[in-house]
Amino acid sequence: xxxxxxxxxxxxxxxxxxxxxxxxxxxxxxxxxxxxxxxxxxxxxxxxxxxxxxxxxxxxxxxxxxxxxxxxxxxxxxxxxxxxxxxxxxxxxxxxxxxxxxxxxxxxxxx
Numbered sequence: 001x002x003x004x005x006x007x008x009x010x011x012x013x014x015x016x017x018x019x020x021x022x023x024x025x026x027x028x029x030x031x032x033x034x035x036x037x038x039x040x041x042x043x044x045x046x047x048x049x050x051x052x053x054x055x056x057x058x059x060x061x062x063x064x065x066x067x068x069x070x071x072x073x074x075x076x077x078x079x080x081x082x083x084x085x086x087x088x089x090x091x092x093x094x095x096x097x098x099x100x101x102x103x104x105x106x107x108x109x110x111x
Contacts, residue, residue, distance in 0.1 A: 002103065005099065005102040007021055007030065009097055010096045013030065015033070027043035028040050028089060031073055033060055036093065038092070038098050041089070042087045045069055047082070048066050050065055060072065075088065089101055
């Protein structure tokens with residue numbers, strides 16, 4: 001059974017925007033698409049460490065603000081000619097509240 005942690009209201013994140021969630025193990029970028037899908041990724045781009053939470057959200061992708069790498073929000077994989085990936089975290093929306101998989105955040109402790 002998956003346990004989820006409430007991290008805030010859906011309306012706390014603008015459409016095509018992001019919110020940074022700080023954890024003791026690192027930062028997670030939580031994204032909201034134009035059609036209210038929610039995704040969560042590590043906040044650091046593997047290329048140069050750019051903050052993905054400050055990137056441009058378009059469709060179900062985010063573009064790193066430093067060097068333009070584009071990541072698929074669902075898979076965390078860089079698209080196009082760039083090679084790389086960021087870790088993803090399970091999310092869901094319930095009663096317009098954003099929930100993130102608590103086990104995935106806790107697993108970051110093991111690293």
